[in-house]
Amino acid sequence: DAKTTQPTSMDCAEGRAANLPCNHSTISGNEYVYWYRQIHSQGPQYIIHGLKNNETNEMASLIITEDRKSSTLILPHATLRDTAVYYCIATRNTGNQFYFGTGTSLTVIP
Amino acid sequence: GAVVSQHPSWVICKSGTSVKIECRSLDFQATTMFWYRQFPKQSLMLMATSNEGSKATYEQGVEKDKFLINHASLTLSTLTVTSAHPEDSSFYICSARDTRYNQPQHFGDGTRLSIL
Numbered sequence: 391d392a393k394t395t396q397p398t399s400m401d402c403a404e405g406r407a408a409n410l411p412c413n414h415s416t417i418s419g420n421e422y423v424y425w426y427r428q429i430h431s432q433g434p435q436y437i438i439h440g441l442k443n444n445e446t447n448e449m450a451s452l453i454i455t456e457d458r459k460s461s462t463l464i465l466p467h468a469t470l471r472d473t474a475v476y477y478c479i480a481t482r483n484t485g486n487q488f489y490f491g492t493g494t495s496l497t498v499i500p
Numbered sequence: 501g502a503v504v505s506q507h508p509s510w511v512i513c514k515s516g517t518s519v520k521i522e523c524r525s526l527d528f529q530a531t532t533m534f535w536y537r538q539f540p541k542q543s544l545m546l547m548a549t550s551n552e553g554s555k556a557t558y559e560q561g562v563e564k565d566k567f568l569i570n571h572a573s574l575t576l577s578t579l580t581v582t583s584a585h586p587e588d589s590s591f592y593i594c595s596a597r598d599t600r601y602n603q604p605q606h607f608g609d610g611t612r613l614s615i616l
Contacts, residue, residue: 436607
C-alpha cells in the first residue's frame with residue numbers, strides 16, 4: 391500500500407472551510423484514498439473515499455489530483471466538533487488493510 | 501447504519517489473566533474484521549485481519565499465540581489477550597467491513613485495557 395504524508399497539525403477558524411492535504415505520490419492504479427477522523431478516545435469515523443474522481447457527501451468533499459499523487463479533504467464549514475485527528479489512507483479495495491500514518495491534528499478555533 | 505459495537509469499553513485486570521474483547525457488527529454482515537492497537541499519542545497499528553470462517557492473518561511482529569482471534573460468524577469477532585502483562589495495556593479497536601458490497605471499514609469505539 392502507498393505511504394501517505396500529511397501535515398502534523400492545522401488550525402481552522404470556526405465556520406471557515408478546512409482544507410486538509412495528503413500526499414500519496416507512490417499510489418498505484420488500483421488503490422483508493424480513504425479519509426477517517428478520530429476524536430479523542432473514540433474509534434475512527436469514516437468520512438469519504440475515492441479512486442480518481444472527486445467525491446462529495448454530507449460530511450466533506452474529496453479532491454484528487456489528476457495524477458492521483460495527492461488529495462485534499464475539504465470540510466466546507468468547520469465547527470468545533472470537527473476538532474480531531476484526520477487520517478488519509480491509500481489501500482486496495484481487495485484486502486483493504488489500513489496502515490495508518492500519523493495523521494493531521496485539526497483544531498477548529500472559535 | 502453500519503454500526504460496530506465493541507465490548508467491554510474499559511477493563512482492568514491483574515497480570516497473568518486472559519481478557520476477551522468482543523466486536524459485533526449490528527446492522528450488516530462483516531465478511532472481514534480487523535483488529536488494531538493504539539498506544540497513547542500514537543497512531544493505530546494493524547494487528548490482524550480475519551475473514552469469517554478462516555484463520556486470522558497476523559501482521560509481522562504480532563504474536564498469534566498471545567492475541568487469539570476468532571471470527572466464527574458474520575457478525576462477531578473476538579480478540580483474546582492471553583496471559584496479559586502490563587506492556588499489553590493499550591487501546592484495542594476493531595473494525596468491520598462487508599467486502600461483497602465495496603463497503604468501507606467501520607470502527608468500534610475501542611476497548612481500553614489496563615493490566616496491573
